[in-house]
Amino acid sequence: MPGKALFQKTFTIKKDDFANAGEASVQIKNILKDVGFDSSVIRRVAVASYEAEMNVVMYGGGGNVRLAVNPDNVMLVVEDKGPGIPDVDQAMQEGFSTATDEMREMGFGAGMGLPNIKRNSDDLKIITSPDSGTRLEICIRSSVSGTEEN
């Protein structure tokens, strides 16, 4: 994490909580709208945070999303206590998924989670192990609309 951010908030994500899944990413998006970020940045953060949140719900056995915002960047640190990702390269491929039939029935498991996060972020760091779960560090750089006008 970079030094102290002007805005920080932690969201707790519960395991298998499909009813509330996506709530954190909606809140994150609304925070960025309040700050006046460019709509393209908001959209990238919305997609990345949604995918990351769903991964924690479905595979990570619960965890949290830490949001840290500065005028020029949005950081999302997503941690879970799940089984880790055995093969990160494989998981980064579009269409690869370990989703269960149940998840697929709900419309998940298209194998676009991590590739979508990667595509929408400027930096993505994945730290994963079977013992300590998975930690994603997502950085999306931006300009706030307000500053561009000067």
Place this chain on the structure above:
Amino acid sequence: MEQKKTKKHSLQIDLEKCVGCVLCMKACPIQAIRVRNGKAVIDDDRCVDCGECYRVCPHDAVRSQTTSFHDLKRFKYTVALPSPVLYTQFGREVSPNQILLALKKIGFDYVVDVAWICEKVNAAYRLYIEDHPTPMPMISTVCPAVVRLVAFLYPELADHIIPIDVPREVLARELRSKISRKKNVSEEEIGVIHITSCAAKIVSINNPIGLSKSALDGAIAINDIYGKILDVLDEVEDDEILQQSSGVGIGWAASGGEVRGIELHNCLAVSGVKDVIQILDELEAGKLKDIKYLEALVCPDGCIGGTQVVENRHVAKHRAESLVKMYGERSRVSLKVIKRQYREGYYTLPEGITCKPLPPLDIDPVKALQKRQRIEEIIPLLGGKECGACGAPNCKTLARDIVLGEAEMEDCVFIKLHTAEHK
């Protein structure tokens, strides 16, 4: 004053009737209402005219600014453009044609079956989607409240809106000049009036998005004109055929109608303001990308669930379904003509969608972030009962108002109590 006539919104609070309770404020899905000095106040820049406040007010204090029947006297020649919803408001034995004839009987000089144009516009949507495969899904401009939701709160989704105008506007533009020539009256002397199931349509006429000026002169609420139609129905002689529409156009009255008419695979119909908001959130998160067309209407079950209707919406829905079956699910519009008109821009929304996103907490991004952080710090200090007694719909919104200088910590009754006890 002129200002009073062209109010930004159709929904207004009647200060004499408002008792300052929390119901409308609580019902507003986008927190656009506060109770200040004992009266409800609607934030004009935020309101999307969804009508939820109108529905819940037990004191009739939320007024809908529709056109009155007497206003028609100022026109030499009047044209009625009734929403297909009107066809669902009478019993089984009353046909759409009889309803159109009844409108003539009560004084309109010219009556057009808008459902017929709905079919044409429906086909134009399909042509647009075939021309523009991305972004998916596309959303129509049919519901003015949905257009405003996107323009104010979801500007990221503006490119999902199909820049094709609504049937009533397309029709009104054409009719005014045509009638002026044929009947030898000036365009200003012609009153083109929509007969509407909801308040949001009034706003789309008084304060349009996507066109500088509406081609319509007003909108009469279905519940205002209902009695007049009922009075003359018995006298109507079925001697003239005004109805051209099939079940496809009539079906626009209820949720699922646009999807039926678009004839594309993978379309989704959503209705009800909370569900619409949820779906828009999903779109922003990059979901539903396999859906080609999204029919989004803020009233429950679509326009038949509007605020200005008479019939129970479930009964109206049933009636719409019967009419669809009766008049068939195959549109008789000429695709060849529609294709030509589409290319010539006949259906095009004149100015496209311009977004008016809500302002950030502060123009200075650093200050905006600090204010946002302050909101998070204030929330846990408030009562947490979401009571609304402070005049804000929930604690989170009060925290926001405090940070913006529009409210004080002491507005929270729990804080006030606590302070009083410790004095």
